[in-house]
Amino acid sequence: MADEIIHFVEIIIGVFLVAVFGMIFGLLTKGIDRKLAAHMQWRVGPPVIQPFLDVKKLFCKENVVPRNAVAWLYNVAPIVCLTSVIAILLYIPMGSIPPILKGYGDVILILYLLTIPSLAMVAGGFASGSPFATVGAQREMVLMMSYEFPLATTIIALGWKISTLYPGEAAFSLTTFTKYPVWNIMGPFGIIGAIILLVVMILVTTGEITKVPFDIAEAETEIAEGVFVEYSGRNLGLFYLADAVKTVVMASLIVALFFPYNLSTYLGSSIHLPSIAWNAIDFLFYLLKLEIVIFFSMTFIRVSVARFKVDQVVKVYWGYLTLAALIALVLIALDILL
Amino acid sequence: MSETYTIPVGPLHPALHEPITLKLEVSGEKIIGVDVFCSQVHRGIEWIGMNRNNPIQSIYLSERVCGICNICHPLCMVQAVEKAAEIEVPERAEYIRTIAAELERIHSHLLWAGVAAHEIGFDTVFHYTWALRENVMDLIEYLTGNRVTKAIMMFGGVRRDIKENGAKKLREGMKFYLEKFRKIEEIFLQDPTIKMRTRDVGILTREDALKLCAVGPTTRASGVPKDVRQDFPYAAYGDYEVKAITPDIYNGEVHGDVYDRIVVRLLEVKQSIEIINWALDNMPSGPLLAEKNLVRLKMKLKKAEGEGIGRVEAPRGEDIHYVRLKAGEEPFFSWKIRAPTYNNVLPWIPMLLGGQIADVPIVAASTDPCISCLNRVTVVDVEKKKEFQITKEYMHKLSVKKTRRLMRNGR
Numbered sequence: 001m002a003d004e005i006i007h008f009v010e011i012i013i014g015v016f017l018v019a020v021f022g023m024i025f026g027l028l029t030k031g032i033d034r035k036l037a038a039h040m041q042w043r044v045g046p047p048v049i050q051p052f053l054d055v056k057k058l059f060c061k062e063n064v065v066p067r068n069a070v071a072w073l074y075n076v077a078p079i080v081c082l083t084s085v086i087a088i089l090l091y092i093p094m095g096s097i098p099p100i101l102k103g104y105g106d107v108i109l110i111l112y113l114l115t116i117p118s119l120a121m122v123a124g125g126f127a128s129g130s131p132f133a134t135v136g137a138q139r140e141m142v143l144m145m146s147y148e149f150p151l152a153t154t155i156i157a158l159g160w161k162i163s164t165l166y167p168g169e170a171a172f173s174l175t176t177f178t179k180y181p182v183w184n185i186m187g188p189f190g191i192i193g194a195i196i197l198l199v200v201m202i203l204v205t206t207g208e209i210t211k212v213p214f215d216i217a218e219a220e221t222e223i224a225e226g227v228f229v230e231y232s233g234r235n236l237g238l239f240y241l242a243d244a245v246k247t248v249v250m251a252s253l254i255v256a257l258f259f260p261y262n263l264s265t266y267l268g269s270s271i272h273l274p275s276i277a278w279n280a281i282d283f284l285f286y287l288l289k290l291e292i293v294i295f296f297s298m299t300f301i302r303v304s305v306a307r308f309k310v311d312q313v314v315k316v317y318w319g320y321l322t323l324a325a326l327i328a329l330v331l332i333a334l335d336i337l338l
Numbered sequence: 339m340s341e342t343y344t345i346p347v348g349p350l351h352p353a354l355h356e357p358i359t360l361k362l363e364v365s366g367e368k369i370i371g372v373d374v375f376c377s378q379v380h381r382g383i384e385w386i387g388m389n390r391n392n393p394i395q396s397i398y399l400s401e402r403v404c405g406i407c408n409i410c411h412p413l414c415m416v417q418a419v420e421k422a423a424e425i426e427v428p429e430r431a432e433y434i435r436t437i438a439a440e441l442e443r444i445h446s447h448l449l450w451a452g453v454a455a456h457e458i459g460f461d462t463v464f465h466y467t468w469a470l471r472e473n474v475m476d477l478i479e480y481l482t483g484n485r486v487t488k489a490i491m492m493f494g495g496v497r498r499d500i501k502e503n504g505a506k507k508l509r510e511g512m513k514f515y516l517e518k519f520r521k522i523e524e525i526f527l528q529d530p531t532i533k534m535r536t537r538d539v540g541i542l543t544r545e546d547a548l549k550l551c552a553v554g555p556t557t558r559a560s561g562v563p564k565d566v567r568q569d570f571p572y573a574a575y576g577d578y579e580v581k582a583i584t585p586d587i588y589n590g591e592v593h594g595d596v597y598d599r600i601v602v603r604l605l606e607v608k609q610s611i612e613i614i615n616w617a618l619d620n621m622p623s624g625p626l627l628a629e630k631n632l633v634r635l636k637m638k639l640k641k642a643e644g645e646g647i648g649r650v651e652a653p654r655g656e657d658i659h660y661v662r663l664k665a666g667e668e669p670f671f672s673w674k675i676r677a678p679t680y681n682n683v684l685p686w687i688p689m690l691l692g693g694q695i696a697d698v699p700i701v702a703a704s705t706d707p708c709i710s711c712l713n714r715v716t717v718v719d720v721e722k723k724k725e726f727q728i729t730k731e732y733m734h735k736l737s738v739k740k741t742r743r744l745m746r747n748g749r
Contacts, residue, residue, distance in 0.1 A: 041462045042469050131346070212459045219696065221457045222695060223695065306459050306463075307460070307696075311367075
């Protein structure tokens, strides 16, 4: 009984810490992204702390609800969006620190949870009662349906390989992915397949966090921020935070699936430090990995291309990326059979 | 989705930098109906020119018709007045006018290219082209004293000479742009995502371009070789023999889409560079002004009687100013501006029909609209609290009425 209570309290504290970490690091990441993008575009750019100032200001501003909006849905959508992305973060290991909700869910659950923020945005958009928001919400749905399939293919391909190699393990658990990094268990075909899957995952991430070229749901010059067109003040601030946390979530997912390496496993035998210090070092290393993944999946892509149209986005995801993911699946299958 | 609904783009919308309204009837993402509403801004510039200003003041007023075309509007107006008052312009001044107009074309086309890139979400190209544009802005500032409103035109000539140093700087600047031209061309014409967004988007057929009287790069991209500099040369263009640029010069085919409009504008930048270099090499010496004494010039204009039309190929197309002078009256008796965007707004409708919502910003931007030049009157009846726009039928009815009255009075 006492154990259970302690466990419960631990989880509550953990959830709180993870939520705070997700928001702060997400905002910092946004700031770094803006700075890097600015330098790539011959600009100076805003200070790195600009997203914090933005959120602070948004929370001070008036929260306007349009007259013909569905008020309760309109107000609930940003909260659902933020809480659901924080919930995903609880299932993801950070460096050598295991996930808070270890054992309560796996990658399949994360796949499902990932749709909730998008659905919340769609609901909020439709509830705004503005034609721009309606168009934005429709586009968000199309986008969501487009990237789901390549994403699922990626995770299934990796899980399949692990389940055939280690039948005893829980195949889709992120801890298993962390224990057996993909690059160590794959043969030559599998490595090629995994590289393709990594590229697919990076492009899916760009769509998931709605950045150029896949920012059709927000497209500032076309539909004036789309789903967010009517949002202001606190509600917009919550969406902004959710977007920041979602960036961390997607990058963490890539890190957990493809780069789960920790410094402690390799250097722990030669350098002797207390385990808490190793945890801290691994955590910082994990943040570094996150930044690198975010640079390639967000900053680099968004400065080098123009925005796609809806039909082109669908073509890219359902056509090219799905095809690439299926080819990778076949390569991994070959790897298993040979 | 079979349900249709209306999306208002404008009067204030991030894709449009000036107030104009597009009412789009959409089904899902597809545009099935377009209506354009103009006259969201009316500044009464012509009224000021006809009532308050003397002609010389009106030159500087006409620069303020548009922030970008501030050579072509005064040039056009000055030409109209020169025709009306029969003033001969010295040759050197004509060459300087040509150089100023071509510098403006380079800066306007680069500005447009940046805006177009921004409309399709390619901000890197936007920042890059605008950074390149700074060089031509610096050149303009060096030659005229101002970055934006250049204040270089005068009736019967120009106010500033291009001296030894200026010519040297200009040549260096043109060399810089010729070097950078490869890079700009590579970015805009070879980038796959720009091609994806602009190829076969916003098509204006040759027939529509002729029927709707589109002007400038918009019509040239549809394969109509229409250019005032070629058809009715003014300033020094008669000596150079400008050839209108159509997209088939670049790749041998005409689509009439947004991509072709990019091609035409980029080639025109190159053409402008060539014209400036040619004008510098062949600049004759001589006076800058037909009449240096402004008081005497003013008196001459006050005594003059007659009408004149100025036509200038602005970066956006043909600009027309009509001026009528009446002896004894200082302000213009009549002044009418017809800016290129006036012709280029109607082609939006065939361009947008059947397209997607995502095409609206880039298609609208592809004609390089300058809304500040447009006007159509909205009449507000304060007593009845009614608001209506004057339609063609209403105008026709009024004209018939007035003609009948005139006929009656004549008898």
